[in-house]
Amino acid sequence: MVFDKETMLWLSGNEAIALGAWEAGVKVASGYPGTPSTEIMGNLARYEGVYAEWAPNEKVGLEVAIGACFTGARALATMKHVGLNVAADPLFTAAYTGVRGGLVILNADDPQMHSSQNEQDNRNYAFAAKLPLLEPSDPAEAKEMMIRAYALSEQLDTPVIVRITTRIAHVKGVVKKGTRCELPEPTIEKMPAKLVMLPGNARVRRQAVEKRMEEARRLAETLPENRIEPGSGTRGFITSGVPYNYVKEVFPHAPVLKLGMVWPLPEQMIRTFAASVEELIVVEELDPFIETHLKAMGIACHGKDIIPNQGELNSFIVRKAVDPDSIGALFEPLPLPMRPPNMCAGCPHRGLFYGLSRLKDVFVSGDIGCYTLGFLPPLSAMDACVCMGASVTMAHGMSKALGKSGEGKIVAVLGDSTFMHSGITGLLNAVYNNSYASVIILDNRTTAMTGHQDNPASGRTILGTEAPALDLEQLCRALGVKRVVVVNPHEVEVTRKVLKEEIASPDLSVIISRAPCVLLPEEVRRKKPVYFTNLDNCTGCSLCVQMGCPAISWTPLTPEEAMARGYREKQKGFAQIAEVQCAGCGQCAAVCKFDAITRREEQ
Numbered sequence: 001m002v003f004d005k006e007t008m009l010w011l012s013g014n015e016a017i018a019l020g021a022w023e024a025g026v027k028v029a030s031g032y033p034g035t036p037s038t039e040i041m042g043n044l045a046r047y048e049g050v051y052a053e054w055a056p057n058e059k060v061g062l063e064v065a066i067g068a069c070f071t072g073a074r075a076l077a078t079m080k081h082v083g084l085n086v087a088a089d090p091l092f093t094a095a096y097t098g099v100r101g102g103l104v105i106l107n108a109d110d111p112q113m114h115s116s117q118n119e120q121d122n123r124n125y126a127f128a129a130k131l132p133l134l135e136p137s138d139p140a141e142a143k144e145m146m147i148r149a150y151a152l153s154e155q156l157d158t159p160v161i162v163r164i165t166t167r168i169a170h171v172k173g174v175v176k177k178g179t180r181c182e183l184p185e186p187t188i189e190k191m192p193a194k195l196v197m198l199p200g201n202a203r204v205r206r207q208a209v210e211k212r213m214e215e216a217r218r219l220a221e222t223l224p225e226n227r228i229e230p231g232s233g234t235r236g237f238i239t240s241g242v243p244y245n246y247v248k249e250v251f252p253h254a255p256v257l258k259l260g261m262v263w264p265l266p267e268q269m270i271r272t273f274a275a276s277v278e279e280l281i282v283v284e285e286l287d288p289f290i291e292t293h294l295k296a297m298g299i300a301c302h303g304k305d306i307i308p309n310q311g312e313l314n315s316f317i318v319r320k321a322v323d324p325d326s327i328g329a330l331f332e333p334l335p336l337p338m339r340p341p342n343m344c345a346g347c348p349h350r351g352l353f354y355g356l357s358r359l360k361d362v363f364v365s366g367d368i369g370c371y372t373l374g375f376l377p378p379l380s381a382m383d384a385c386v387c388m389g390a391s392v393t394m395a396h397g398m399s400k401a402l403g404k405s406g407e408g409k410i411v412a413v414l415g416d417s418t419f420m421h422s423g424i425t426g427l428l429n430a431v432y433n434n435s436y437a438s439v440i441i442l443d444n445r446t447t448a449m450t451g452h453q454d455n456p457a458s459g460r461t462i463l464g465t466e467a468p469a470l471d472l473e474q475l476c477r478a479l480g481v482k483r484v485v486v487v488n489p490h491e492v493e494v495t496r497k498v499l500k501e502e503i504a505s506p507d508l509s510v511i512i513s514r515a516p517c518v519l520l521p522e523e524v525r526r527k528k529p530v531y532f533t534n535l536d537n538c539t540g541c542s543l544c545v546q547m548g549c550p551a552i553s554w555t556p557l558t559p560e561e562a563m564a565r566g567y568r569e570k571q572k573g574f575a576q577i578a579e580v581q582c583a584g585c586g587q588c589a590a591v592c593k594f595d596a597i598t599r600r601e602e603q
């Protein structure tokens with residue numbers, strides 16, 4: 001193959017998907033960040049002729065895309081797997097309306113939970129919502145499948161799900177660049193029987209859904225993305241997505257049925273393939289999705305009886321499952337050393353969680369973001385965490401269950417992006433139903449966890465242009481919250497006092513903990529003087545160490561060592577700041593009672 005630098009690109013799966021969407025002529029794209037899907041939208045926004053945006057949540061994003069496709073424009077919604085739970089309501093009914101312009105839902109699953117709160121196989125959504133689903137095996141295929149997905153969407157009059165997993169999103173590969181297809185301009189066209197889903201119309205569309213799935217089933221038999229790769233031997237594999245690569249690596253000569261369209265399945269092709277081999281093995285990650293449907297067709301196969309149904313697969317796991325005798329020590333992967341996550345040095349969330357960790361008998365209903373790390377020792381100040389937005393609603397539920405006995409003890413903690421994603425309605429409910437829980441909004445001016453995406457409160461769009469910034473205080477007041485307090489979490493002692501007061505109050509209160517993420521480019525540029533430890537003054541009280549800042553280390557001492565250093569015999573050790581890591585937040589100095597921590601400029 002001749003490598004042409006102009007047309008052959010080295011792209012991640014996410015970059016390839018953005019390119020595929022652009023080539024397919026996508027006009028409007030909306031999404032909410034979520035690893036591993038986030039970079040798709042950031043990339044797509046830079047292409048000429050595409051309008052791309054960050055939505056406050058996935059339901060909003062999908063509905064924006066649905067609206068856009070109703071004008072005849074091609075549209076895209078992107079999200080991680082749990083995002084599709086949030087967007088499930090419009091998803092299931094968009095299956096009924098169908099589309100005018102092509103509509104693709106890009107869904108990224110995260111087997112192994114590299115950065116997710118659960119492991120979910122969203123191929124099941126395609127079955128449940130009666131939608132076609134395509135699944136690529138590498139970045140080049142991911143790009144081509146986006147183009148195929150739009151063609152199918154319009155041909156079958158249906159939204160199409162393209163499902164990727166973390167490996168596809170982040171792996172890099174050679175992708176051939178094409179040109180953008182020219183599409184007619186969007187128009188307003190009234191089609192109430194198709195677009196207004198009240199029961200009378202929906203019953204008619206319900207039949208259209210079944211007819212379309214029949215047609216999709218027929219189409220699946222000849223779709224080039226579903227192919228039999230002949231081979232030698234009596235054992236054949238059916239596989240799709242990333243596991244296809246493992247099968248090809250471990251059994252390069254075996255016959256393989258590679259499925260690019262995983263729903264609906266090409267039944268005839270599967271039967272032909274099954275009849276051509278003596279033993280059939282389905283290699284798929286997570287649920288026995290293909291296997292279950294094969295068994296429903298009456299086709300005998302191995303699957304989850306030998307292949308794990310949890311976590312990611314790899315070549316080693318596949319080899320071990322299929323051919324345990326062929327495994328030698330050579331193939332055994334080396335375990336990686338553990339590296340527990342931690343809030344960054346200078347993270348404003350630390351000051352807030354330090355304050356919470358000092359409060360006795362308080363239950364912290366947590367949420368999802370960088371601040372979830374407040375759960376870990378030494379702060380250990382989060383007691384529950386389920387899904388985005390659930391902190392407020394769970395806290396309210398607890399307050400109702402506990403009644404008087406829980407007063408002054410229940411607090412919800414969530415980030416600014418999470419609050420706008422799905423915390424607002426929870427707060428509205430808490431006010432409406434007279435909760436006494438306190439709600440802390442950690443306003444670090446960005447969506448930090450997923451890589452600093454802008455949001456409705458940051459004052460910038462996805463392209464960095466100016467946008468109206470939501471006023472969180474005003475919003476909370478408009479929802480009916482009487483007590484709204486703003487604190488600077490770097491002022492650790494003030495924050496602790498405010499927390500104590502507000503949580504003890506019998507009324508619902510909102511505490512906005514406001515300080516920018518220390519890794520925002522403007523914060524990194526704004527060089528702050530760092531802190532250093534004055535070792536003569538350190539008494540070894542370890543209060544600063546209990547903040548869990550990665551810049552602070554603890555050196556334990558024996559009584560003899562303590563004496564030799566001029567400390568009291570009983571001093572157990574001393575704390576030290578690594579100045580190269582210090583971000584200058586000053587939280588440690590604020591808790592030190594012995595003048596042992598000083599700003600560099602004050603030396």
Ligand SMILES: Cc1ncc(C[n+]2csc(CCOP(=O)(O)OP(=O)(O)O)c2C)c(N)n1
Pocket residue numbers: 032033034035080082083086116117368369370371388414415416417418419442444446447448449450
């Ligand atoms: C439904 C859903 N969508 C997306 C995500 C991915 N995700 C996890 S936390 C988070 C946002 C965190 O931002 P914020 O609440 O502002 O907290 P920060 O990380 O800035 O502290 C996102 C988008 C998710 N876990 N669940």
